Amino acid sequence: MDLIKNCYEAVKTNNIKQLDRNFESYMASYKDNSGRGLLSTAAYYSSYNCVVYLINRGCDPCEFNQKGTTPLMYAKSALDKDNFRDAQRVIHLLKQAGANIFQKDTYDKTIFDYLDDAQSSVAAELKS
Numbered sequence: 022m023d024l025i026k027n028c029y030e031a032v033k034t035n036n037i038k039q040l041d042r043n044f045e046s047y048m049a050s051y052k053d054n055s056g057r058g059l060l061s062t063a064a065y066y067s068s069y070n071c072v073v074y075l076i077n078r079g080c081d082p083c084e085f086n087q088k089g090t091t092p093l094m095y096a097k098s099a100l101d102k103d104n105f106r107d108a109q110r111v112i113h114l115l116k117q118a119g120a121n122i123f124q125k126d127t128y129d130k131t132i133f134d135y136l137d138d139a140q141s142s143v144a145a146e147l148k149s
Contacts, residue, residue: 025051032059032075035068040075049079056086057095064115065095067107072114082120089126097135100143109143122147 024043031039052058060080063071072092076082085091093115099108116122123131136144 024048028059029053029062032063032068032071033066035063035066035070037070037074040071044074044078046079049075050081050084052084052086056088057090058084058086058092060084061086061090061092061095064092064111065098067096067099067102067104067111069107069110069114072111076114076118082115082118083124085124085126087127089124089128091120091124091126091132093120093122093124093132094126094135097132097140097143100136100140109146112143113146116147 024045025048027043028040028048031043048059050058058080060072060075060082061084063075082092093112096108096111096115099111102108125131132147133144
């Protein structure tokens with residue numbers, strides 16, 4: 022369990038060395054108690070290097086938690102913080118990796134429903 026805990030801590034701070042030391046292949050599909058996988062956590066914290074690492078290790082860019090929240094939706098949450106540019110990079114990477122931009126959560130919403138007018142450039146990029 023310590024390995025998993027270390028991985029979750031690593032993705033919160035974009036610590037690729039710590040992630041690499043602790044990651045094992047079964048963790049690609051592991052989810053915490055709320056149903057959030059490592060990739061979704063890395064996306065939430067805009068941990069770009071960790072997102073790249075996890076995608077390359079088989080994490081699913083279309084994973085979702087118990088409420089249907091996807092890595093794209095978690096990355097959108099980071100747009101509201103001080104790391105807008107990093108969040109944009111993560112969103113772009115997730116899309117390139119095959120994230121479904123039309124995937125709906127349990128509220129029948131896609132990422133576009135959560136983007137506001139100030140984030141219209143992100144919506145335009147996703148649609149292109």
